[in-house]
Amino acid sequence: MEITIEKLKELTKDVVLLEHAIATLSWDQETYMPPLAIGERGEQLALLQGLLHEKITSSEIGKLLDDLGADEDNPAGQLEYKAPIDRAYIKETFRQYKIQTRLSTKLVKDLALETSLSQAAWIEARKKSDFTLFQPHLEKVLNLTKQKAEAIGYKDTPYDALLDEFEPWSSTQEVSNIFDSIQPWLTDFLGKIYNAKQVDDSFLLKDFDISKQEAFGRKVLEDMGYTYDRGRLDVSVHPFTTTLGGNDVRLTTRYQKDFFKTGLFGIIHECGHGLYELGFNENLKGNLLASGTSLGIHESQSRTWENVIGRSYSFWKYYYPILQKYFPENLNNINIDEFYRGINKVEPSLIRVEADEVTYNLHIILRFKLEQELISGSLKVKDLPEAWNKKTEEFLGIRPKNDANGVLQDIHWPMGAFGYFPTYALGNLYSAQFSSVMEKEIDVSGSLENGNLINILNWLREKIHSHGASKTAEELALGITGEKLNPEYFKNYLENKYKQIYTI
């Protein structure tokens, strides 16, 4: 039995190595690759993706999983093992093997081709703010995505199969229940804020020298425990974190000269993802469990650092005097209370990536509902822009004036990533739930006031990072907080914070 598991680990090691090689090519594409190289880079990536598919679906892996008794009903195998980590390993391998063997090479290739064309069309359509240019592509991608869901299989609804890719072992029904319970509350809470005295953040829109933004951002990054012997920070059009190796987790950000928040909170957010990837236990290294357990849990880490920590009053008690030294001309006349309120300003906006903590989840729930309707067929692609605009008005009280600021703003659908959006909101909810326990177990505000960010990292590392994918999202929540995901924590978090900021 031991031998079988060791063999399985050996075979899947190549899968991890190929994933990291692919990540290297993708990172290069987004950072340093010369523009005309894009065509062949696509072919290189397609080849490696194909080889990865061959590796994970190899008959040797199938045979070993069979020998271990892993099947649909018992993904972790039917035999007794000494270590729960071995059960987790078999379960994760079976999950990936199952999905990949069910996808035909033809479907994988068709999806790769169509999503590539669709992303190109989307860029053009967004530039011209004209959904009709993108519509036929989205129809094709949607059609292939439905085929994909049918091929993978599901319990209740095709969306289950799609969601599982990003949030394994969760279900559409559970996510729906949670979202339905917070959406009206959020819209209502937003109304209260909207009726209160508004916050002034005009000082954040002044001229912030980019090299100083970077220098301050790197200071915070280093204080968070991120080190350049195992990572890098570069610039890209869209910020991201990517894992090129167990000791190679890289971040990117972008800076806006006239909007301070983009650069710094982008860095802190991505570093939250990066620290998760850098914190797996040694015994997971190089295998399939050396990975975030779900995108929701991943986002909980970036959001904890960005919002719970990075947008907290205690954090800025330590960092604001330092920041003022970087930008005296903009900040010397702004006191910490004004600054704190400014960076936490709540405002219904059209663009998800610019949204504050209160409105952000509404952007997500909107997308979650629309993509479910698209998958079920109750909403036609041609009717999507109108449905988008209507729901934006319903949730946020404002209406996009054009497609670029509405339905065309995100890359997820063009790239065929249906089922991805909800994980952003789940991340916010998990973050609040985990943080409530962290605040009981360690002196969070005291640590922050002393610039001791490592205290926070250590707690997150012990409770979350170290486990990698050896515990599911639900197992983590149960282990740390004693209950499954519960949106009440998030509501409490928002209430405590924003009632004070907006004196409501």
Add this chain to the structure above:
Amino acid sequence: MEITIEKLKELTKDVVLLEHAIATLSWDQETYMPPLAIGERGEQLALLQGLLHEKITSSEIGKLLDDLGADEDNPAGQLEYKAPIDRAYIKETFRQYKIQTRLSTKLVKDLALETSLSQAAWIEARKKSDFTLFQPHLEKVLNLTKQKAEAIGYKDTPYDALLDEFEPWSSTQEVSNIFDSIQPWLTDFLGKIYNAKQVDDSFLLKDFDISKQEAFGRKVLEDMGYTYDRGRLDVSVHPFTTTLGGNDVRLTTRYQKDFFKTGLFGIIHECGHGLYELGFNENLKGNLLASGTSLGIHESQSRTWENVIGRSYSFWKYYYPILQKYFPENLNNINIDEFYRGINKVEPSLIRVEADEVTYNLHIILRFKLEQELISGSLKVKDLPEAWNKKTEEFLGIRPKNDANGVLQDIHWPMGAFGYFPTYALGNLYSAQFSSVMEKEIDVSGSLENGNLINILNWLREKIHSHGASKTAEELALGITGEKLNPEYFKNYLENKYKQIYTI
């Protein structure tokens, strides 16, 4: 028949894509990779190398080559084809297929492992200037290299098999004959220079701001016709050029604050390699013939730009006034004649990469002779340092004071690249031979005096670059100059240039 060749091209396309993916991972390793990622990067590269080996040795390729009648005696196949380019394609595929199928997976893996260990030991040994730390590793690598030569097979001597990897279709005997004919001449010529009035280049050792060095270097680079939509220039410990895609050829250089020549001539040299890789005909793109035809020809391109062009008087007639504006404090009191002599100073030195045009080939011939003796067994590894020092004295009149500045200076043997060194000298010889024709066919000095480097590029592109590997080195020489490689051109080139500089 057409179908068979097309099938072959399709199969080998994956080989090229994998080579470029490997190049991307290696480029990243040398430029931006965080230091602790090195261990896993090695595993990623080993995996991709293994997959590449599988691809090129696939039974499908073997079958197609059989069908085309390609064998040892008829590497280009035994049938009639319309296009010589198809014959060249079959020949190159057969060459690679033959070599790779003859190397067992075990030998490939052993070589990868031992050369990796040996490079680590070499770094340590060089740091401590202690050959004995490296000796047992070199013994192992040498032993495996001999096994490799036996596995591949050869006509006259095992060294033929090794040389063929870097200089296909050449022979040890030919190279020996050429080297034997120039070595005494070079040592003699060097003696004459040594007895003449020496050149002063102390002004090149002043403080040259690195960002200005880079700015000037990039100006020359762009004038040479290198563009950033298909390439990049970065910094690495050892300068190199690498092809990550048909439209992605990247250069690196290094700058020394107190030694002007390193940065600029490094850039021009690497750009010479890069322009070759960027100049293949469209009909070769993405296939096995889209490659330099041999390292000797490759080096002829870098050396033509670095030495024949970049160290010529005409070149500096245009560029020296520009350079003076970058570094007035160092150069305003130096006239162009002094500058020209300074950058062409001849001086026997211990380090190959710092050697001038006259002494450079002596460094190479020394290595060529020693590695032949190592392969044949007439020289034992333990006696290598003494043999090295003795030969240095014989060829250059100076003797290394320690191993770091002698036998431990180059990475080639630690990485198992026996047979590589001679291509550097062949490049110098081809460069002189090609340039003598170029000077007859176009107005080289007139072009240079007007800063018209594109004129040079166009000639090189038409005569050499465009053909990629569709013509062998010998075919190129015959086509362009009407004769095989002839070292007399190089002697004439040196005589004309250095008799004037040293008034001998």
